[in-house]
Amino acid sequence: MTLSGARALCGLTAQATPAGSGVTGRATLGHELWEADLPAGLDVMHSFRVTATGAGDVAVVALDTGVVTATNGSPTITDGDGNDFEGADLADMATLYGVLYEVVEGSDGYVSLGGMGTLPALTMGDGTSGQEQARCLLVSEAGVDVQLSTQTITLSAVGGDVRVTLLGSSS
Numbered sequence: 001m002t003l004s005g006a007r008a009l010c011g012l013t014a015q016a017t018p019a020g021s022g023v024t025g026r027a028t029l030g031h032e033l034w035e036a037d038l039p040a041g042l043d044v045m046h047s048f049r050v051t052a053t054g055a056g057d058v059a060v061v062a063l064d065t066g067v068v069t070a071t072n073g074s075p076t077i078t079d080g081d082g083n084d085f086e087g088a089d090l091a092d093m094a095t096l097y098g099v100l101y102e103v104v105e106g107s108d109g110y111v112s113l114g115g116m117g118t119l120p121a122l123t124m125g126d127g128t129s130g131q132e133q134a135r136c137l138l139v140s141e142a143g144v145d146v147q148l149s150t151q152t153i154t155l156s157a158v159g160g161d162v163r164v165t166l167l168g169s170s171s
Contacts, residue, residue, distance in 0.1 A: 048080040052155035063146035091170035095143035109157025
């Protein structure tokens with residue numbers, strides 16, 4: 001597979017209006033939209049989905065191969081077979097540059113993601129039924145070595161549903 005135009009965009013801002021006495025104007029807090037400096041030659045990108053069939057279902061993704069397996073319960077795993085979108089075997093990933101987590105709209109419960117390398121552990125969702133879609137993008141412009149690394153995905157409730165997209169390099 002040949003990739004081109006790999007990009008990661010992110011930003012989060014809000015306007016603040018001071019309420020203090022004698023203070024006027026507005027301030028912009030946060031960070032405007034920025035684009036990460038991703039290197040040329042990224043050649044591994046895949047996306048998979050994990051949906052809980054029982055509370056506490058757990059799946060583990062082998063970051064180097066892209067293979068996702070159930071380790072507790074029996075979550076439904078879609079496109080976690082280590083193949084790309086055309087059904088060809090993925091090149092083994094050596095370095096991860098970006099990962100996007102998307103809690104699918106209508107998902108139930110929490111989605112907990114175990115830390116990997118220098119990237120942190122994360123919990124998404126508010127434990128309510130039918131929550132709005134939540135997203136989290138983690139980017140490492142220097143890349144994270146993923147050889148033999150895994151990430152654990154735990155879904156707290158039946159109907160928990162998360163889509164994960166990984167971008168990296170085989171060298």
